[in-house]
Amino acid sequence: MKRDFKTILITGGAGFIGSHVVRRFVNNYPDSKIINLDKLTYAGNLQNLTDVENKPNYTFVKGDITDKNFIDELFIKYNFDAVVHLAAESHVDRSISNPTEFAITNVIGTINMLNAAKKSWANSMEGKLFYHISTDEVFGSLGATGFFTETTAYDPRSPYSASKASSDHFVMAYYHTYKLPVVISNCSNNYGSHHFPEKLIPLAIHNIKDNKPVPVYGKGENIRDWLFVEDHASAIDVIVYRGTIGNTYNIGGHNEWKNIDLINLLCKIMDKKLNRATGTSAKLITFVKDRAGHDMRYAIDSTKIQKELGWKPSLQFEEGLEKTVDWYLANEAWLNNVTSGDYQKYYEKQYVQR
Ligand code: NAD
Ligand code: TYD
Numbered sequence: 001m002k003r004d005f006k007t008i009l010i011t012g013g014a015g016f017i018g019s020h021v022v023r024r025f026v027n028n029y030p031d032s033k034i035i036n037l038d039k040l041t042y043a044g045n046l047q048n049l050t051d052v053e054n055k056p057n058y059t060f061v062k063g064d065i066t067d068k069n070f071i072d073e074l075f076i077k078y079n080f081d082a083v084v085h086l087a088a089e090s091h092v093d094r095s096i097s098n099p100t101e102f103a104i105t106n107v108i109g110t111i112n113m114l115n116a117a118k119k120s121w122a123n124s125m126e127g128k129l130f131y132h133i134s135t136d137e138v139f140g141s142l143g144a145t146g147f148f149t150e151t152t153a154y155d156p157r158s159p160y161s162a163s164k165a166s167s168d169h170f171v172m173a174y175y176h177t178y179k180l181p182v183v184i185s186n187c188s189n190n191y192g193s194h195h196f197p198e199k200l201i202p203l204a205i206h207n208i209k210d211n212k213p214v215p216v217y218g219k220g221e222n223i224r225d226w227l228f229v230e231d232h233a234s235a236i237d238v239i240v241y242r243g244t245i246g247n248t249y250n251i252g253g254h255n256e257w258k259n260i261d262l263i264n265l266l267c268k269i270m271d272k273k274l275n276r277a278t279g280t281s282a283k284l285i286t287f288v289k290d291r292a293g294h295d296m297r298y299a300i301d302s303t304k305i306q307k308e309l310g311w312k313p314s315l316q317f318e319e320g321l322e323k324t325v326d327w328y329l330a331n332e333a334w335l336n337n338v339t340s341g342d343y344q345k346y347y348e349k350q351y352v353q354r
Contacts, residue, residue, distance in 0.1 A: 002241045003129065005082040007033045009074075011065060011113065012087030014044035016195045017133070020233040021084060026052045028237070033057055035078055038087065039064045042342050047334060048194045065109035068116075075120040082129040084240060085113055088167075091198055092137075092160045093350060096292055099159035106163035107170070114174045121180070130182045131240055132171040136225070136252065136298050137161035138186060147301035148186070150248050157293050168248075175246050183243040185235065188252035188300045191320065192229030193327040197339055198346065200224075201321075204263055205328045206335060208270045208281045215351055218290035220260025223297040227253040228320040231313040238309045252300025253313045260285075265318070269325050288351070 008029075013022040013036030026034045034057055038044045052058050063070050065087050088106045089095065095102045114130065121128045139148040140155030156165040174180040195202040204214045235251045243249060257265075267281035274281075305311045315323075328335060339347075 003082075003127065005029075005032055005129070005240075007035065007078055007080050008082045008084060008240075009035045009037060009078065009080040010084045010086065011037045012044070012085075014038035014040055014046055014048055014060075015086065015090070016043070016192075017190055017229055017232055018086040019048035019194050020192070020229050021086065021236055022049060022058070023052055024230075024233045024237060026055050026058045030055075030057050033059065033078075035059045035061060035080070037061045037063050037065070037074065041089075042346075043090065043196050045194075045338060047337065065112055066104055068112045071112045071116045072119065075116040080117075080120065081127060082131070082240065083113065083117055084131045084133065084236065085110065086133045088164070090160070092158045093198070093291065094346075095158055095160035095163070097349075099163075102159050102163040103166075106160075107166045110167035111170055114170060114180065118174065118178055118180055125179060125181050128181050129240065129245075130171070130174075130180055131236070131243070132168065132182065132184045133236065134168050134184055134186045135161065135164050136186050136188045136250065136300050137295065138165040138168060139298075141295035142297040142299055144297070147299045148250060149301045150250055150304055157295060181245045183239055183245060184248040185239055185243075185305075186248060186250050186300075187232050187235070188225040188227050188298055190229045190232050191226050192324050193331070194334075195229070195324075197335065198350075200259065201262075201266070201324065202328065204266055205270070205325055206339065208267065208284055209274070209329070211284065213286035214263060214267075214284045215286055215288045216259055216263055217288060217294060219287065220258065220263065221296075222259050222294055223256050223299070224259070224262075225252045225254070225256050225299045226262070226317060227251065227255065227313060228315045231315065234314070235305060235311050238311045239305070242309050244308070249305045249309075250300045250302050251305060251311075252302045253317070254300075254302070255313075255317050256297075256299050257317070266321065266325070269322055273325055273329060
């Protein structure tokens with residue numbers, strides 16, 4: 001039976017994936033109150049949600065998941081019956097420069113959320129849900145063959161994936177120890193609109209547009225399994241309402257691309273969209289020093305969510321990538337806004353001084 005929730009807390013709703021989740025839930029569930037809690041770090045942007053900000057079932061709250069007292073009070077104020085927890089530090093390269101920040105936000109922040117839910121639901125856990133959004137990176141790095149399944153052993157290798165793995169373990173510990181009604185999903189790399197341009201695809205689109213070098217780490221042979229962000233949001237939707245408590249679900253698009261092949265495809269699309277001669281954008285590809293501990297290959301087996309919950313991805317990659325490029329080219333103001341200020345400093349440190 002489908003669950004019903006009166007008040008849903010979505011954390012990290014001003015970020016890339018979170019904004020797609022908030023939009024979907026605000027539009028699809030007008031009888032539920034959707035509260036978006038976000039600290040608005042460099043990655044959080046309320047411009048991502050202008051189309052829903054005036055809807056009567058939507059409320060934004062600025063706040064920090066690492067602030068325990070604030071989180072406890074928020075649960076008392078709103079009496080949430082479901083939590084969809086996305087707030088996190090999410091960029092591997094930043095985690096290599098500052099692992100402690102990742103431990104504080106992703107691990108301690110998640111424990112604060114778990115404690116607040118446990119306290120708020122102490123009288124009855126019936127009809128409640130704590131849903132933790134995680135990543136396939138917790139499983140480590142694959143060789144040329146095989147896929148991550150829900151039973152693959154955790155083997156995180158970057159500070160980011162270690163912090164996400166740790167938070168996943170705490171979520172499961174609260175299920176086993178305190179019977180907190182939890183569910184976790186581990187998703188592959190997302191792409192789509194509103195993606196902060198420090199990640200591969202939006203960074204490449206941005207640089208190609210501006211005729212700047214497109215940095216490819218190492219030889220570009222690392223493989224990622226790309227999923228359109230709205231397909232991740234639709235998977236989150238089915239898990240919120242029908243996912244089995246205490247379970248984990250792998251989400252992915254069976255869509256593996258070597259980084260260099262992906263960038264070449266993107267260059268072709270950009271040549272077409274910008275009316276450039278074929279091959280112009282590919283000249284911008286620049287091989288740079290590899291990421292430390294760079295995971296070779298990620299690939300998800302999503303059979304469980306497909307069979308159990310009937311979810312499947314809606315888009316082919318070429319179509320999704322073209323849609324994504326169209327969005328970035330039509331939203332230059334968004335791009336200019338998020339790439340001013342602090343981002344310039346980050347970009348200098350990460351790429352110019354390497
Ligand atoms: P993002 O960096 O775009 O957004 C993260 C959001 O969390 C931002 O809005 C930020 O302001 C907010 N936030 C950060 N610290 C906070 C704090 N202390 N308190 C409150 N809010 C805070 O990240 P994303 O790519 O949208 O990822 C969202 C979630 O999905 C993360 O948990 C990530 O691990 C997971 N995930 C991401 C991918 C991907 O490909 N991007 C894939 C699988 C899973
Ligand atoms: P990224 O978008 O950072 O996601 P993740 O590290 O979580 O998979 O990177 C995707 C792939 O692209 C990864 O193999 C690293 C590589 N990459 C580059 O080659 N150049 C870049 O400038 C960035 C940001 C990533």
